Amino acid sequence: MRAQDFLIEYRGGVLRLLQQHFPGWPDYVVRDLLLGRMNKAVRSGFPVTQAETDEAKKLATRGDGSVDLEKYKQVVAQFQEKKWAESLMPHIQYLKQQYPIKRWTKANTFFSWDSWDSTTQSKLAAMAGEDPSKLADKIPRHTKRIGTQDEIVKRSGFIKEPLIVVLHPRKSINDPQGGFELLEGHHRMIALLRQYGVHNGVYAPAYIGHFE
Numbered sequence: 366m367r368a369q370d371f372l373i374e375y376r377g378g379v380l381r382l383l384q385q386h387f388p389g390w391p392d393y394v395v396r397d398l399l400l401g402r403m404n405k406a407v408r409s410g411f412p413v414t415q416a417e418t419d420e421a422k423k424l425a426t427r428g429d430g431s432v433d434l435e436k437y438k439q440v441v442a443q444f445q446e447k448k449w450a451e452s453l454m455p456h457i458q459y460l461k462q463q464y465p466i467k468r469w470t471k472a473n474t475f476f477s478w479d480s481w482d483s484t485t486q487s488k489l490a491a492m493a494g495e496d497p498s499k500l501a502d503k504i505p506r507h508t509k510r511i512g513t514q515d516e517i518v519k520r521s522g523f524i525k526e527p528l529i530v531v532l533h534p535r536k537s538i539n540d541p542q543g544g545f546e547l548l549e550g551h552h553r554m555i556a557l558l559r560q561y562g563v564h565n566g567v568y569a570p571a572y573i574g575h576f577e
Contacts, residue, residue, distance in 0.1 A: 382450065386457050391469050394572050398529050398549050399460070417444045464531060466574040471527065474573065476554075477566035482533055482544040489558070492551055528553060531574035545573075 383399050384390075390399075413421070421444070425437035478486065528550035535543025547554060554569070561567045 379449070379453065382453065383457070386461070389468070390466070391471070391572055393527065394469065394529055394574075397526075413441055413444045417441070464574065466531065466576060468575050470573050470575065472571065472573065473568050474571045475566055475568050476545065476571075478558075478564060480545050480566075482542060482546050485545065485547045489547070489551060489555060492555055525570075526550070526553065527570040527572050529572050529574075531576070534577065548574075 380395070380400055383395050387395060387399065418441070421437050421440035422432055424440050425433045427433055481489070529548045530545045530550075531548060532545055533543045550571075557567045557569060
């Protein structure tokens with residue numbers, strides 16, 4: 366199995382695994398929110414141990430003592446697949462505990478600055494700061510992505526790809542922990558805020574996760 370083939374199979378396998386553990390979640394949310402984060406594990410790879418290499422050679426050895434290279438690669442890939450599946454489970458369990466979402470809706474939603482919870486407000490403010498280079502290590506292609514979204518919003522006036530948010534119930538009207546939490550689409554939201562102003566609010570398509 367070539368490296369590229371394994372990468373394609375890896376992503377397909379991760380998607381199937383996520384769909385099994387998050388039934389009822391929209392395909393867009395699974396792909397954009399969950400799959401993107403899971404695929405970061407590909408960068409570090411899943412090297413096999415010497416013992417696994419020896420086992421793969423043993424299983425791929427023909428009767429005449431020669432090694433079936435294709436079978437050897439398949440066995441190694443199986444070891445890798447087992448490792449990535451095991452590596453994903455802690456994160457999957459964390460997401461389940463962190464976001465026990467009961468249902469999703471999709472709607473063109475009005476977002477004012479006060480609509481966001483305190484966590485989202487802080488992150489948007491930091492990302493939209495005058496020195497985005499500070500976020501370069503934490504957010505890949507940060508400056509370029511904001512510039513791209515700025516151009517899209519200036520040209521069309523809106524965003525096409527939905528935001529992904531969850532709605533935390535508010536215990537009071539000024540509860541900072543309540544409101545919308547933005548999970549995916551920060552660069553899109555910053556572009557909208559720049560175009561229409563922080564205090565004016567703006568409509569945007571969004572998938573909304575509900576806890577109740």
